[in-house]
Amino acid sequence: MRSKPELQSAIRAGGRAVLVINARSRRGRRLYGTARRLLAEAGLEFAEVFPVVEPDRLNELFDDVLALEPDLVVVGGGDGTVAEAVGHLTHRDIALGVLPLGTTNNFARSLELPLDLPGAVAVLRDGKVADVDVGWFEGTTPENADKTGDADKTGNAEATGNAGDAAPPDDPARHIFANMVSLGLSVHVAERVPHELKRVLGQAAYALTAARLLPRHEAFKATIRIGGETYEMDTHQLNVANGAHHSGRRIARDASPDDRLLAVYRLGDRRRLRLASATARHVLTGKWRSLDEDAFLTTDHVRIETDPPLNVDVDGEIRGRTPVTVRLLGNALRVVVPQSFVDT
Incomplete structure (x- = not known):
């Protein structure tokens, strides 16, 4: 596992990034195009983009995401989409970025992320890599x-x-x-x-x-x-x-x-x-x-x-x-x- 500064440096140096957006979430369908535009304007490039139209297939989709060996996985959606990502990224040398596009966005709030799309994109560009807790049920x-x-x-x-x-x-x-x-x-x-x-x-x-x-x-x-x-x-x-x-x-x-x-x-x-x-x-x-x-x-x-x-x-x-x-x-x-x- 790289240190947090090492992973952060790799991401900012153009490391491999993947974007997953749940187009069926509360705001995902409406803001999909805007999100892609804001991410591009912020200089964030992605090796692969996965627009999710069948949320039931998120589990198998993340198998494809991990096969790309990314440094960063940006997930746009609600708490359910983010929770699926968390289950796959826990204990991995990969950073999760969040675009809060759901109804309550509890996890994004807990990470102190802006709930507006331009603010969340700015965090992806200028933020830092941190380690946080998860639970096991x-x-x-x-x-x-x-x-x-x-x-x-x-x-x-x-x-x-x-x-x-x-x-x-x-x-x-x-x-x-x-x-x-x-x-x-x-x-x-x-x-x-x-x-x-x-x-x-x-x-x-x-x-x-x-x-x-x-x-x-x-x-x-x-x-x-x-x-x-x-x-x-x-x-x-x-x-x-x-x-x-x-x-x-x-x-x-x-x-x-x-x-x-x-x-x-x-x-x-x-x-x-x-x-x-x-x-x-x-x-x-x-x-x-x-x-x-x-x-x-x-x-x-x-x-x-x-x-x-x-x-x-x-x-x-x-x-x-x-x-x-x-x-x-x-x-x-x-x-x-x-x-x-x-x-x-």
Whole structure:
């Protein structure tokens, strides 16, 4: 592995770069041409360009990307597209650049990237290479899982960080993730939010769908094991965050994808109104809250069991079912970030 300055120098000296743009993302189709123009004006050249019109084929497309042995892979799309890239680029001597073209762009926000296209392109031109954390998720196979190869085939590293210990390609219940593991109401929302409503309203589509589903949603009991401690709680929503944002909002002022911590937190208890009030607090006060508050459990390894067993959303996709284990892979992903980003 090259040092970060060595990789950065190779990229700026004209190293091999590949561009992947999801033309089906919220803004990808509309801004594809603009993105190509801005990248060219910034002097960024690509050995290969992959406009993605079939997101279901992203997994196999990244096999072609890696075969080119790039120094930089620029990905334009939403959190789902970026998460696919993260799964393939973790523990590799390749930098990930992000053009935020999705609905919430949680990972881009966590990297402190500008959300406008000219600003994001400027970071690709003038930014630096940093190492950030990712997470490793392992659960049981989710209900209705496609067992024909939905899991990433990229050498999902175990908690030891050994990129050679790969998850079996037919096991959709093991996955590297960039931003968030969640269970509860948000999973039902992700499954049921109308695609066209999301395309028209963006983030608001999730809130409207949640409001429709909440009156019928049943609370669950979660048992959380961290080290030698066990915590039990009733709730409608439980999250394990590697990144700093959820639903486009900051989780806590000191949360970061480069802090060597997973943040475990629930929203409310078993009462539905408490979920609504806790969500409102999260939206309104997240940028002032701290991970030191009692609302958060911070760790690098957590085991979660639920009663009843639940499907689990991993960066926007149903990837497993409780019980689940989530681990941190520190400094496992190389990314291009603004010069102001604090790289630890």
